[in-house]
Amino acid sequence: MRFRNSLAIGPAVLAMLTVGGCTSTIGGTASPVPGQGPVVTKAEPCELLTQEHATALGVTYPGEERAAKPEQKVPAVCRFRKLEDVRKASNLEVSLSKDLSLNDYMSGAQPGEKFGLGGFTWTRYATILGPTYCSLSTELTPDSFVEIASESPDHTEGNACELAKAAAPAVASKLPGGQQDPQITAPPGQKPAEPGGPLVTTDPCAMLKPEQTAQLRLGPTGEPLKSTSDPNVVGCEWADTDGDKGEKPFDLWFYPAKPMDEVPTLITQGEPQDFDSGDRKWKLYTESGGKLCAAGLSITATSTVAIIAGNLDDPAKACEVIKAAVPLLNGNLPPSS
Structure with a gap:
């Protein structure tokens, strides 16, 4: 049996977003009555998401359109890329066919789960790309359909369909007969986290007192730092006292x-590596033979304390000051939650 999909028609396309697994069914309204489906408009696939929809879903706008390939039975498709500063996110693709039946396009692929979203019934079809990819399709007329595709951001089966399902009400609202003014919510991890937790109101330069920096052979007061790429990231630097x-x-x-x-x-x-100190669970990062050492501590699920230090002369001593500083920092940092 040959499984078709707009994301699985050639090596170049295979490298892009593709389709597959989903584990849960959610309720919704039924699809239009057969024979009474909406008339397909001339809207191209990139017009099926607005700027507002894309922002809510955590994808870039405008999308990148690829023309239909009638000779290969491939509809026009629009790719909305994930945001650059989010690692655990998925790309999104929306396809629109105006002269190709869903059956011909799927070419024998078996239908699976159905999801009622935005006034249409979306069907998941199996593909050769496996369960970490997800394709949801809805038939508009006997010769037209819409397909929404996403992938698992962490290459597991359980969340492959989450972005496609989140996008379905938005896409449906641009189709004749679709429910209007949908509430769109991106899946967890698809968008950057909003700054929150106690680090927002805490001064990093207050995390080591002068008597503590003396124990670490550091300068008595720290110099405030600011990230050049993220205005939410702030820090403090204490000078070493042993020269260059x-x-x-x-x-x-x-x-x-x-x-x-x-x-x-x-x-x-x-x-x-795990580095527990008191009731705090730090992570210690070291490079083999490197001169730098780093440590991290989660304050909340989406906020982190990071330390960078090292030794230019003796890599074996790169982590010494960090290991000595962590017990001192534990009592000054906000509690983890």
Whole structure:
């Protein structure tokens, strides 16, 4: 049996967003009565999402359209890319056929789960691309249909359909007979987190007191830092006291809108190790033979404290000041939740 899909017709397209698995069915209204479906307008697939819809879904706007290929039985498709600063997100594709039946397009693929969304019934079809991809289609007339496709952002089966389902009411609202003014909510992780938690109102330079920095052989007061790429990220740097070599300055950063596994100053340092101190569960990041060391602590699910330090002369001592500083920081940092 040959499974067709606009995202599975060639190597170049295979590298892009494709379709597959979903695990839950949600209620909704039924599709139009057969033979009484809406008349297809001349709207192209990129017009089936508005700027407002794209913003709510956490995808870029406008979309990128690829023309239909009638000789290959492929409809026009519009790709809305995920936002650049969100790692665990999915791309979204919307296809619109005006002269190709859904049966011909699917070419024998078996229908699966059905979802009532936005006034239409959307059917999930199996594909050769596996359960981490999701394709939802609804037939408009015997010779026209709309397809919405998304993928699992973490390559698992359970959330492959989440973005496609979230987008379906928005797409339906642009079709004749679709429910208007839908409430659109992006799946968890699709959009950047909003700054929140205690780090928003905490001064990073107050996290080490002068008597504590003396124990760490650092300067008594820290110098405020600001990220050049994210205005929500602030930090503090304490100078080392051993000259141009040896210990590096000690940098403490607050990320009030990023989980630990998305903090760039941490994930570039390699795989972390557990580093428990008191009742705090830190992660320690070290590079083999490297001169830098980093540590991270989750304050909330979407806010993180990060430390960067190191030793220019002796890589074996790169993490010494961090390990000594963590017990001191534990009593000054806001509690984790």
